[in-house]
Amino acid sequence: MLFTFALLLIASLTCEGQQLPEIQQVSVNKANTFNIKDFGAKADGHTVNTKAIQDAIAACTKAGGGTVLVPKGFWITGPIKLNSNINLHISEGAVLQFSSNTDHYPLVKTNWEGLDAIRAHSPIYAVDAENISITGKGILDGAGQAWRPVKKNKVTPPEWSQLIKSGGVTNEQKDTWYPTERALKGSTMKRPGVIAEGFDFEKAESIKEFLRPNMVSIINCKRVLLEGVTFQNSPAWCLHPLLTQHLTIRNVTVRNPWNAQNGDGVDVESCRYVLIENSMFDVGDDGICIKSGRDEEGRKRGVPTEDVIVRNCTVFHGHGGFVVGSEMSGGARNIFVSDCNFLGTDIGIRFKTTRGRGGIVEKIYINNINMNNIGGAAILFDMYYMAKDPLAVFSGEDKPSIAFEPVSEATPQFKDVFIKDVVCNGAETGIFVRGLPEMNIKNIQMENIFIQSQKGFECIEGSDISLKNAILYCDDKTVVNVQDSKGVVLDNIQYKPSDVLLKVTGSRSANIRLLNTDAKQATKEVVLGTNVQANAVSKK
Structure with missing residues (x-):
C-alpha cells in the first residue's frame, strides 16, 4: 500500500491520573504531487476553478493518493469534495476563495445542529473517506457574507x-x-x-440562502488532519467533523466576524479520538465545541463524542471558549482540556443543555486555563439553555424552589467534571452551576481557582460540588450563594471584604461544609434562608 498511518502515542497523564487517548495520524504519499495549474486552474480572480481542482483530486486518487497542490495565488472555486488518501495543500501566499454565488452550492441531505436536514453543499466536504488532510500556510475563505x-x-x-x-x-x-x-x-x-x-x-430551494452550509464538513471519516491553514469567513459553523475517528487539528487559525451568527470555530460531533492543539480561534459563536446530536434524533444515533484532547489553544472571541452542548444528546466523555487561553469570550468554560436533550456528559478533565475579560461566567454549568429562567421573576431574598419534572431518557446529565488551576482576570460571574431538581449537576470538583469578577459563586440544584483552594475576588455583597444543593464543600476560600461569605437558601439544601476558611473578612459568615434546616451548614 502506498499509504500507511502512524500512531501518535500520548503517554502523559492528566490532572486526575487518566491516561490520554491514542490518536492515529495521517501519512501522505510524498511521491505524488498534482498542481491544480496543470489541470487548467487560473489565479486570475475571475475563473471558477472547481472542475480543475476536482480533476486534480481525481488524478491524484487514480495514482494511489498524494498531494493536490494549491500554489501561491488567488483561486476562486465552488465546493470541493475530498477523496481518501488526499492531502489538499494550500501553499503559503495562496488564497482559496470559495464562490459567493450560491447557485454553485447544490442542496444536499446532511445534518444541522444534530438533526437530519437539507442544507447547501459545504465548500469543503468529505464523506466515508480515510487518510485525508488539509495542510499548508494558506487561507481558505468561505464567502460567508453571501449567506449570513x-x-x-x-x-x-x-x-x-x-x-x-x-x-x-x-x-x-x-x-x-x-x-x-x-x-x-x-x-x-x-x-x-x-x-x-x-x-x-423543492421546499428547501425556496429558502436556500437561509440553509447556510458549514464550511468544512467531514462525515464518517477516519484519520483526518487539518494543519497550518487559516479557515475564515464561514457561512455557518467553520469546522464540523461528524461521526469521524482519529482527527487531528493542529496549528490552525479559525477566523469569523464577531457578529457572525452560528459562526462557531470547531464543532466536534459524535467523534472519537480527537486532538486539537496549538490553534487559535476568533469567531462569532462558540470557539471549541463538543456535540453529539440533538434530542430524540441524537439519542437514537447514540454516538457520544469521546476520547478528545484539547491543548495549547487560544480563543480570542466567541460565545464560549471551551463548550460542551447544547446538542449533546448522544453524550460526551473522556475529554481532556489543558493549557488554553480564553481572552474576551462571553463565557470561558461552558457546559449547556436543557430538558429534552437527554445524554450524559461525564469524565471531563480541565486544567491550566487562563482567562481575561469574560463577559459572563468564567465557569458555567447550565441546564436551562435557551429556556426561560425559572426564577427570573422573583426578586425577594428567598427565591422559591424549582418544581420537579419526571425523569426520562430526555433528562440530561452533567457529572464527574474535574477543573483545576484556573486564573480569570475579570468576569461578570465567577462560577455558575444550575442543575435540574430532578437531575442535579453532580460531582464537580474545582481546585486552585483564582477569579476576579463582579459576582462570586452561585450553585443551584447541585450535588457533591467542591471548591478547594479558591480565591474569589468579587464585588458582590455575597461571595457564595447556594440554593437547593447538597454536598457542597467550600475548602480554603479567600475573598475580599464582603457582607456575607455564604448564603444558603432552599429547603433541599443540606450537608454544606465550610472548611479552612477565615470568616473575618465577612460581616456575616453564614446566612440561612427561612426554609433551610439549622444544621444544613457545618464549619471547621
Whole structure:
C-alpha cells in the first residue's frame, strides 16, 4: 500500500491520573504531487476553478493518493469534495476563495445542529473517506457574507448603511438584514430545512440562502488532519467533523466576524479520538465545541463524542471558549482540556443543555486555563439553555424552589467534571452551576481557582460540588450563594471584604461544609434562608 498511518502515542497523564487517548495520524504519499495549474486552474480572480481542482483530486486518487497542490495565488472555486488518501495543500501566499454565488452550492441531505436536514453543499466536504488532510500556510475563505444575516445592533451605522446599499432585504422590523428574499423567508419558518419538519428539496430551494452550509464538513471519516491553514469567513459553523475517528487539528487559525451568527470555530460531533492543539480561534459563536446530536434524533444515533484532547489553544472571541452542548444528546466523555487561553469570550468554560436533550456528559478533565475579560461566567454549568429562567421573576431574598419534572431518557446529565488551576482576570460571574431538581449537576470538583469578577459563586440544584483552594475576588455583597444543593464543600476560600461569605437558601439544601476558611473578612459568615434546616451548614 502506498499509504500507511502512524500512531501518535500520548503517554502523559492528566490532572486526575487518566491516561490520554491514542490518536492515529495521517501519512501522505510524498511521491505524488498534482498542481491544480496543470489541470487548467487560473489565479486570475475571475475563473471558477472547481472542475480543475476536482480533476486534480481525481488524478491524484487514480495514482494511489498524494498531494493536490494549491500554489501561491488567488483561486476562486465552488465546493470541493475530498477523496481518501488526499492531502489538499494550500501553499503559503495562496488564497482559496470559495464562490459567493450560491447557485454553485447544490442542496444536499446532511445534518444541522444534530438533526437530519437539507442544507447547501459545504465548500469543503468529505464523506466515508480515510487518510485525508488539509495542510499548508494558506487561507481558505468561505464567502460567508453571501449567506449570513446581520443584525443592525451588531454593526456600526456606516456598516449598516453599506449593507443596505449592497442589496438584500430587511425584515419587517428593519433590524436584521438578509442577503436574499429566500433567506428572509426561511427566517419565518419553523425548523427550516429539517427533514422531520416536512422539508424536501423543492421546499428547501425556496429558502436556500437561509440553509447556510458549514464550511468544512467531514462525515464518517477516519484519520483526518487539518494543519497550518487559516479557515475564515464561514457561512455557518467553520469546522464540523461528524461521526469521524482519529482527527487531528493542529496549528490552525479559525477566523469569523464577531457578529457572525452560528459562526462557531470547531464543532466536534459524535467523534472519537480527537486532538486539537496549538490553534487559535476568533469567531462569532462558540470557539471549541463538543456535540453529539440533538434530542430524540441524537439519542437514537447514540454516538457520544469521546476520547478528545484539547491543548495549547487560544480563543480570542466567541460565545464560549471551551463548550460542551447544547446538542449533546448522544453524550460526551473522556475529554481532556489543558493549557488554553480564553481572552474576551462571553463565557470561558461552558457546559449547556436543557430538558429534552437527554445524554450524559461525564469524565471531563480541565486544567491550566487562563482567562481575561469574560463577559459572563468564567465557569458555567447550565441546564436551562435557551429556556426561560425559572426564577427570573422573583426578586425577594428567598427565591422559591424549582418544581420537579419526571425523569426520562430526555433528562440530561452533567457529572464527574474535574477543573483545576484556573486564573480569570475579570468576569461578570465567577462560577455558575444550575442543575435540574430532578437531575442535579453532580460531582464537580474545582481546585486552585483564582477569579476576579463582579459576582462570586452561585450553585443551584447541585450535588457533591467542591471548591478547594479558591480565591474569589468579587464585588458582590455575597461571595457564595447556594440554593437547593447538597454536598457542597467550600475548602480554603479567600475573598475580599464582603457582607456575607455564604448564603444558603432552599429547603433541599443540606450537608454544606465550610472548611479552612477565615470568616473575618465577612460581616456575616453564614446566612440561612427561612426554609433551610439549622444544621444544613457545618464549619471547621
